[in-house]
Amino acid sequence: MRELYPLIEPYQEGKLQVSELHTIHFEESGNPQGKPIVLLHGGPGGGCPPFYRQYFNPKKWRLVMFDQRGCGQSTPHAELRENTTWDLVNDIEKIRENLGIEKWFVFGGSWGSTLSLAYSQTHPERCTGLILRGIFMLRQKELRWFYQEGASYIFPDAWEAYLKPIPTDERDDMLTAYYQRLTNPDPEVRLTVARAWSVWEASTSKLFPDTALMQNFGESEFAEAFARIECHYFINKGFLKSDDQLLANVDRIRHIPAVIVQGRYDVVCPMISAWELHRAWQEAEFIVVSDAGHSMSEPGIRSALIEATDRFGE
Known part of the structure; x- marks a missing residue:
């Protein structure tokens, strides 16, 4: 089992105004002369905690991380306006150009894998490789599984807490019921459902439930951005042109070196999505971790x- 690299500090941090409304926080760490790689965090709305830097050999990689619109240290916080998949794809390009990087590797897990696919299929000429984890292609069957019926059969105890803020007569469409409350002008209403939404995901993310993770996801500032932005994207079907857009456009990236890492017991992003991507894109290396769920911090996935990253870093 590989362990994390020692925690390092960024050698550069900055703000980039990407629209009249949004300003993105970004950082660079590792080796300024190393191979460029951009990390696309999950959620959407999850932000980049410092330990993400520890997945990369600091002597080999020039790591770029940024908080996507509305979350982390980017502003305005939890903002839904001008916040779509394609706004984020454009932001990635603006960051690349701002840093003077011609091409780079792309690393993303969960929603980060969705955004990695969207970005690489839009700008394949800018991608030297892809490292994807916990595949999520934002299809309706994936959303129904986690937010309506499916994961509820495996975690019925945690599911009760997710149902609790929603009246019985609205539970046939949980995404809509949550969205109405997450966009309510009353901050108390928003915060109550934001915590329930976020803790549901934290409760199901690991093979062995992690109470510290649940507590972190329930923190008010994190939960509001995470829940609001996720639900905003999901109610709008990821702003994709079709349900299978990311799967259908694999031909655009077939030539790019790639690895897909998937936990077999991932309940948040079930393995069927990774399997279907693998079947459509057999040129990509496919790694199934037999004793892991969804989280990138689980030993086998880590x-x-x-x-x-070590192999690609050489």
Whole structure:
């Protein structure tokens, strides 16, 4: 099992105004002369905690991380306006150009894998490789599984807490019921459902439930951005042109070196999505971690990701 690299500090941090409304916080760490790689965090709305830097050999990689619109240290906080998949794809390009990087690797897990696919399929000429984890292609069957019926059968105890803020007569469409409350002008209403939404995801993210993760996801500032932005994207079907857009456009990236890492017991992003991507894109290396769920911090997934960054870093 590979362990994390020691925690390092960024050698550069900055703000980039990407629209009249939004300003993005970004950082660079590792080796300024190393191979450029951009990390696309999950959620949407999750932000970049410092430990993400520890998945990359700091002597080999020039790591770029940024908080996507509305979350982390980007502003305005929890903002839904001008916040779509394609706004984020454009932001990635603006960051690349601002840093003077011609091409780079792309690393993303969960929603970060969705955004990695959207970005690389839009700008394949800018991608030297892809490292994807916990595949999520934002299809309706994936959303129904986690937010309506499916994961509820495996975590019925945590599901009760997710149902609790929603009246019984609205539970046939949980996404809509949550969206109405997450966009309510009353901050108390928003915060109550934001915590329930976020803790539901934290409760199901690991093979062995992690109470510290649940507590972190329930923190008010994190929960509001995470829940509001996720639900905003999901109610709008990811702003994709079709349900299978990311799967249908694999031909655009087939030539790019790639590895897909998937936990077999991932309940948040079930393995069927990774399997279908693998079947459509057999040129990409496919790694199934037999004793893991969704989280990138689970030992087997952590190890597979670090092995991948090491190989590509050479």
